[in-house]
Amino acid sequence: MITSETQSLAWQSESAPQPSDAPAIVVQNVAKCFKQYQHPSDRLKELLLPNTSKAQLFWALQDISLEIPRGQTLGIVGRNGSGKSTLLQIIVGTLTPTRGQVQVNGRVSALLELGSGFNPEFTGRQNVFFNGQLMGLSRRAITAKFDEIAAFADIGHFIDQPVKTYSSGMFVRLAFAVATSVDPDILIVDEALSVGDEAFQRKCFARIHAIRERGGTILFVSHAAPTIISLCDRAILLDRGEMLLSGTPKTIVAKYQRLIYAPPSQVNAVRKEIYQAKLAEAEKVPAATSPPGKRRSHDSDRDSSQDNSNGKGQGSVDSELASLESYDPNLIPSTTIAYITKGAKIHNPKITTLDGKVVNHLIARRSYIYTYTVEFLQPAQRIQFGMLVKTISGFELGGSAFPIAPELADEMTTGSRVMVQFRFQCLLQPGVYFLNAGVSGIIDGESLTHLARYIDVAMFRVYAADDGYGTGIVDLLIDPTCTIAPASAEDQP
C-alpha cells in the first residue's frame, strides 16, 4: 500500500532527490476492486472484521502495469467507464489500489476536477490561498505566486468577489491557474480542459507545453483525438479496466475510435481483435521507446507522406498510411434518415478509392469517389444529383448538385437506374464526417422537387497525411515557410 507515500509527496517539499533516470511513475500490477454492498454498514463490518465479506465485486482496473519515464506525455483514452479516472485517482493517491503498487517520483499536481477544493462563499483570493495550502505550499510561497496566478486567470476585479458569483468560465480559469502554479513535476489532467472558451483552452495548452518543455511528465485523459495525437508522446487504451494497448498516439486513437463506433453486438469482436494485435506485437522485438523530449511533429515519416496529395500511388506510400486506408464495417452512421422518397430511391452509397476499393477510413489530400445508385420509381425529368459533406455537428462543409449528363435521356422511365459518381479530393482535417445524398427533378408535371433525399447515408474518418500542422476543419493545402526578415523602418506593430 503506497498511498501514504503518495499522499505525502505533495506534502514533502524536502523529499529526497530521486535519481534523474528513475521513471516518474511506475504502476505495477495495479488492480482496483469496488465492492458493492447491500448496505453500507456491511462494508464497515468487513473492514473491522476481515473475511466476512458480503460484497459483490466490481473490478474497475485489472492488472495495470505502466512505466512512465520522466518527461513523457502519456495520453489515456478509453470509453466511459473504462477505468481512466480510477487509474488517475490511484496514481494521485486519493484512491487506494486493491492490489499492486504505485510509485510516484516528484511533485504531483492533479486536475482531477477543477476547483474541487473551492468554497463558493469565499473570494477568489481566499480560495487561491486555501487551495495552494491544500497542495502543500506555504502561505509565503503562495503570496509570491499570487500575482502570476491572478494574471493567468485574468478575471480582473472578480478575484476579490465570492466564487459563487463567478461564471463557470471564470471558475475554471482560476482553478486551472492555481493547479498549475505549483510547478509540478507531474501534471495529471482529467478531461478538465473541455470547459472554458477556446482562447483559454489554448492558454492552458500553452502552459501544459511549458511544463513539458521543462521536462515535466504529463498524464492526459481526453476524448479529443486530435489533442491526444498532437500533445502526447505515447498513449494507452483502457477498456473495461484492462489496458488493451499501448503505442503511438496515432495507432491508439485509431483503435480507440474503432472501439467506440462499434455497434454493441460487435464490441467484443473488436476488443478481441485489438487484443490479438497486441499479442502479435509482443512477439516481435519490442520497439525502442522514443526518448523523452522527442517531439512527434519532427518524425521522419513526415516527408515521405507529404507528397501524396495526388491520390494513391507513386510508390512512396508508407505502410502505415496504406493500412489506415481501409473499410471499417462498424463506421456506419446510426442517424441515417430517408428524408424524402418520392419517385426515386438511392441505393448503395459508398466511398471508393480511385482503384475502386471501398473505404471509409480516408487519408487527407488523397482523391476518392463518392458513389451511389439511383433507382427511379416513376418517370422524371430535369434530373439533378446532389451530395453534401457535413461535420459531426451538422455544419455543411461543401457539396454539389449537378444536372444529369446530356448524353443520357432527359427523361427517366420507371425502373431505370443511374450510377452517380462524385470524385473529390479529401481536403479535410482529421475527424469524422457525414455524407448526404439527394436527387431532384420533375415528376407528375409539378415544379422541381426532391425525389429522394437521404441524410447521413454514410460517414467516414479522415486521417492526417502528415503530422498535421493544419488546424480547423478544411485543409487549405497551406504551404508554410519562413525566412529571416530584413529589418525595415516601415514595420508597423
Place this chain on the structure above:
Amino acid sequence: MQERSHKLSRRKPWFRLSQPWQLKLSLLKTLVQRDLEARYKGSILGNLWPLLNQLSQLLIYTYVFSIVLQVKLDLASMPNGNVSFSLWLFAGLLPWNAFTAGLLQSANSLVTQPNLVKKVVFPLRLLPLVPICSAFIESLMGLAILVLLVGFLSQDLNPALWLLPLAWLPQLLLSAGLGYLVASFTVFLRDIPQSLVVIVNLWFYLTPIVYPAHVIPPPWQHWVLWLNPLAAIVETYRDLVLVGEMQHWGEWAFATVLAILFFLGGLWVYQRLRPAFADVL
C-alpha cells in the same frame, strides 16, 4: 526553494517542527479560520455572534436559576450571592458545549466534503479536527466572559487560571479521538450523527453539570467521576475558574489517560478506514 533559503537565513529557534508538520499546522489553522468565517459569513455582526451566544446563555441562566428559582450555592472563593449558581452552571456548560458541538460537527466533517476526500490530495487527518478546534475557540470567548465576571465579583484574579490548559488537554484529546471515530464511522453508517444526538443527551444528565457532583448518591458518585472523563473535565474547569484551586487531581489524571487512549484508538480506526473513504463517498 525560496522557503529553504529563507529558513537558513533565520536564526534557529530552540524548537522547530519539521517542515511537513509546519505546513500541516498552518493548513489546520487555515481550515479552522475558514470554518469559523464560513459560519458567520454574510452576517453583519460576524465573529461577534459566538460571543453574543455565550453571553445570552449566561443571562438566561442567571435569570432562571438566580432570580426566578433562587438556587443557592456556596462557593468558597465567591461572595455569597444569587449569581454564583449561574456562574457555576456556565463554567460546567462551557467544556460540555465545546465538546458536543465539536463532536457532532466532526461526525459530518467527511460526508459533507466528499470533494476534499476524493479529489484533493492533502492530509485527510485534519478534517475531523477542524470543527473541534472551531468549537473550542468559540468556547474560549465564553470562558473569557466568565473569567472577567468572576474577577469582577471577587475583585481578584486567581492564579489557578494559569492551569487551565490542564483542563483543555483531556478535553481536546477526547474530542479529537471520538471525532475521528464518529467521522470515519459516519462514512459507512449515516445513522451515526442522529444517534449521537441521543447519546449526547443521555450523557449530559450523566455528567454533573446541572447538579453538583456531591448530590449523586455515594455508591454512584465514584463511578461517575472516574469513568466519565467529561465529569472530571467539568470539575477541573470549576476548580480552576471558581474555586481557585485544583481539587480533583486524581480524577483529572485518570481522565487524561482515558483521553489519550481514546485519541490513539480513534486515530488508529480512522487511519485503518481511511483508504475506503473515497470508495464509499
